[in-house]
Amino acid sequence: MNSPASNELPLPFRLTTGDQVEVVESRDEELELTVVMPCLNEERTVAKCVEKALQTIRLLGTRGDVLVVDNGSTDQSVEAATLAGARVVHQPRKGYGNALRKGFEEARGKYIVMADCDESYDFADVPRFLERLRAGADLVMGNRVAGEIKPGAMPWHHRWIGNPGLSWFLNMLFRTGVGDSQCGMRGLTKEAARRMNLQMPGMELASEMVIKSAVAGLRIEEIPITLWPMAAIAAITCAASATAGVTCGSC
Ligand SMILES: Nc1nc2c(ncn2[C@@H]2O[C@H](COP(=O)(O)OP(=O)(O)OP(=O)(O)O)[C@@H](O)[C@H]2O)c(=O)[nH]1
Numbered sequence: 001m002n003s004p005a006s007n008e009l010p011l012p013f014r015l016t017t018g019d020q021v022e023v024v025e026s027r028d029e030e031l032e033l034t035v036v037m038p039c040l041n042e043e044r045t046v047a048k049c050v051e052k053a054l055q056t057i058r059l060l061g062t063r064g065d066v067l068v069v070d071n072g073s074t075d076q077s078v079e080a081a082t083l084a085g086a087r088v089v090h091q092p093r094k095g096y097g098n099a100l101r102k103g104f105e106e107a108r109g110k111y112i113v114m115a116d117c118d119e120s121y122d123f124a125d126v127p128r129f130l131e132r133l134r135a136g137a138d139l140v141m142g143n144r145v146a147g148e149i150k151p152g153a154m155p156w157h158h159r160w161i162g163n164p165g166l167s168w169f170l171n172m173l174f175r176t177g178v179g180d181s182q183c184g185m186r187g188l189t190k191e192a193a194r195r196m197n198l199q200m201p202g203m204e205l206a207s208e209m210v211i212k213s214a215v216a217g218l219r220i221e222e223i224p225i226t227l228w229p230m231a232a233i234a235a236i237t238c239a240a241s242a243t244a245g246v247t248c249g250s251c
């Protein structure tokens with residue numbers, strides 16, 4: 001088999017293992033990992049997120065791809081994600097939950113890592129989720145409280161009231177053992193997603209995943225992660241654009 005000289009082909013057609021390049025010939029062939037990103041009007045950040053996730057998959061040397069679930073974006077998100085090398089699928093029904101459920105259904109990976117594509121999460125953390133999934137966890141929750149919430153990354157009432165209150169409530173009712181029930185970066189197995197039989201259309205899906213995993217007796221683990229402020233990333237983008245003498249489009 002000829003290895004493609006170009007590194008620009010979108011996954012899953014070009015996958016690297018160390019210095020080796022491997023071509024997955026069937027689009028239906030199972031991959032080890034799919035990174036799923038729900039996306040609604042994220043043209044400023046989605047390409048960066050896709051590139052970083054692909055780079056991480058390359059470094060891991062595993063069979064993987066990045067799946068962006070477009071939720072009816074009216075900006076250039078789809079074009080940006082596609083150009084960056086993601087597979088893009090569409091979920092016409094609005095809502096974070098609808099977008100993620102579509103992503104879980106469409107994922108080709110045995111393992112899934114999900115995260116927003118607004119640069120609030122660091123895709124360099126993907127291997128830490130994968131490691132736990134490989135070791136047998138069904139659901140791996142990022143925990144921003146045990147990790148770090150950068151200044152300005154979360155409104156104070158979410159940080160100190162909403163999120164801890166909801167996490168405490170779910171713990172009390174369902175013994176979830178989860179410290180950050182609303183975290184948007186998570187790992188799960190494709191099989192766990194199937195067993196959860198998720199139904200929620202919106203943000204309630206975040207709690208639904210935790211509750212149903214606990215009720216089904218799935219193995220839930222947590223890892224500390226960092227939440228980054230979007231404002232800071234926008235500011236960095238603006239500063240870089242200003243240095244380059246161009247308008248970044250966000251200011
Ligand atoms: N809010 C929202 N986000 C969606 C929807 N569909 C897909 N998304 C994506 O889901 C991810 C999470 O949405 P965010 O609006 O960032 O939600 P959040 O992280 O709770 O809120 P922020 O603190 O504003 O970042 C992003 O990548 C969105 O682009 C939708 O219908 N509503």
Ligand SMILES: [Mg+2]
Nearest residue numbers: 116118120184
């Ligand atoms: Mg977000």
